[in-house]
Amino acid sequence: MTGPTSPQEIAKYAAARQAATYVEGGMKVGLGTGSTAAWLVRRLGERVRDEGLQIVGVPTSSSTAALAREVGVPVATLDEARWLDLTIDGADECDAELNLIKGGGGALLQEKIVATASDRMIVIADATKRVEKLGAFPLPVEVVGFGMNTTKMLLEEMLEGLDVMGNKAVPRMKDGTLFRTDEGNHILDLHLGRIGNARQLALILNQVPGVVENGLFIDICDVIVIGHGDGTVETRDINSGETGRMVHEVATDNVFVDIAD
Structure with missing residues (x-):
């Protein structure tokens, strides 16, 4: 090797x-x-x-x-x-x-x-x-394709009320098209800067319709x-x-x- x-x-x-x-x-x-x-x-x-x-x-x-x-x-x-x-x-x-x-x-x-x-x-x-604090790396959230723009909007609105430094959700792209996971879903990368309460955020993210799972492993x-x-x-x-x-x-x-x- x-x-x-x-x-x-x-x-x-x-x-x-x-x-x-x-x-x-x-x-x-x-x-x-x-x-x-x-x-x-x-x-x-x-x-x-x-x-x-x-x-x-x-x-x-x-x-x-x-x-x-x-x-x-x-x-x-x-x-x-x-x-x-x-x-x-x-x-x-x-x-x-x-x-x-x-x-x-x-x-x-x-x-x-x-x-x-x-x-x-x-x-x-x-x-x-x-x-020391999670959040500098964009947080991936796997979402279904149906209504993804609505899911994106809901996520950004929800993040405004939480202990994070940013709320921008960016669809992940690959070769000029939306990235697809092995399960056929898409990824929204959340640019948060800093996550004040990772446990709370992990729970709340999965309550948003259209979200399959988030990348916080708690x-x-x-x-x-x-x-x-x-x-x-x-x-x-x-x-x-x-x-x-x-x-x-x-x-x-x-x-x-x-x-x-």
Whole structure:
């Protein structure tokens, strides 16, 4: 596997490599979507090939499913797996309580369903994703196509009365047309600046007619694995309070080698 070549990719890869150590034989594992999750899937493919690791992956998007098959990770649907031991996924933002904004890749609905059908959720991210307050990253909201402009208007009006710094809802585009999720829906990106009460906002958003789901993941993440550009990895388990630190050094061929703390 070709290794990372930039500090940000090194951080993502280091976090993914560390998170892969949580995966044990016989597990059913939710596989996230995005560039950081892609490193995880590739790492799990290596373990399947080199160690004979026996797992079943449940992808959160068609792109993740294609990558898993490509690297040799067996896949199943959530209906087939029914319940998962673990989900590992990336995040667009993460605060100190491990509340998240997700959905930059457009897979928030499947990601949330899979994560909540798991005993544990581990989030992998580079250090830039850690924030004091959520909201600088536009909050994705998945909406149905019917009456989308009305849904947009209702959302913007509702946001005026909440503890946020902005209320603009922008339809997500791709290649000059409205972006479509794997479920055939659209995404409205909410430019909020700062979210004062993420828990309240998550509840209110889903009451707006036309909204399918929002990208606020509240009380879902159990463990955060943060990678840095020098190969350092920090871990934090919000349930046990345990924290950890591991250092990786980058070999000249861009393959990570574990070294002692």
